[in-house]
Amino acid sequence: MRKFVKKNLRVFVSILLIVIALQFSVRAKTPFTPYRQIMWAVSTVTFFAADTFTKSVSGLSRFMEDYFFLVNVARENKELKDEVGKLREQAGRVEELKSENERLRVMLRQKSKIQDEGVVARVISYDLTPWSSGFFVDLGKRDGIEPGMAAILPEGVAGRVYRVFPTSSLVISIKDHRFAIDVRIQRTRLRCILKGTGTGCQLKYVRTTDDLKEGDVLITTGFEGYFPTGVQAGIVSKTREEKGSIFRRVDVVPYVDLRKLETVYIVKGTSSPSGGGAVR
């Protein structure tokens, strides 16, 4: 027996390591502090090098693009100026509506709930493994980022902070299989769970009798404590009944195009109905 163990020691060590890896993969947090500190140090160096490298290559390619496409700059400049004018006009109208809204809230003796604090983070890299869908941003623990915080864009929900390093964070996207949020169908006010599938999103626990149709817009409820209320999450693209199931299979297309991500807004504290900030 002893001889057998000694002969196959590497296999036993491998199996032990797999068991440890499994334990870590199903646990959300690890109490193993020394390893975390080593990883933080390595991550700081890696992301600094990656950022410098990416910036250098991007700078070089931008210079080439600028050089070759200089001809179109004057025309584009004029178009952009026109657009800025229109947007300023629209912003003025939005401000007017906002102040009117505030006045109405005071009249209704409701406290204003527009208290969501946050920071804008730049996307520096994407998750390199094929088994998950996420991206890294340039803000981390030092900037007050915590696991669980919501990442949103003007278009809608982008993801949720999953791991935090000193100067960077990993955000799992809305399509990741670990992502799930509480949402409401805007038309019918029906509450359900939006879950990532790895390649898209699905609505869970929608009964066959529930009123739902293709094109319905989903908004966040904020009940889970991470996301502000009323942020658009996606649109129902396909719905079908499955044999022998009381629930419907509902496919959802997120509003945010993850291929075009450059910056995201990380919500640090939300005034969601659950009353909590971003907690895990």
Next chain:
Amino acid sequence: MKKKIYPFIVPLGIAFFGLLLNILACNRIFPKYLIVDFPLLITAYFAFFDNSEVSILPVIILATFRDIMSGGNMGSFFFATLSFFFFARYFYRKLYVENELFLLMAVFALMTLESISVLVINYATYDFVPNLLYPLTEMIRISINSLLAVPIFYALMRRTGLRAYEI
């Protein structure tokens, strides 16, 4: 001193710059299945060609790289990479045949094993069901990695002076 450090620094450098290239490729929306997992290939290289016990040290660094750049929970890919290293070393010693085809098949088998393990974990933990294209993309990814492994291993072997085990 230089001779002692060289066999570790060169592969680690390749893994690190490969990682930077991967980050750049991903930012340019390169499909994930065309990305070469340099830290894993270099881990396999240490398992196959470095007989010394010290080779665990660069492998720890490589495992940390993989753990940082993966979307998994903290520590999961670190231990998975170490496990990959010990498995690779064990089976290579048992089945060693000195040719390129064997190297290619060994890397292919180990990466397939890792891919299936992660899939099973994701299914068991998060109810993750892959789409129909998933096996195809994984096959492409593993094939590209295995095909690149052979020239990388031989180039490193020539450069660092490390030889495969003698049975």
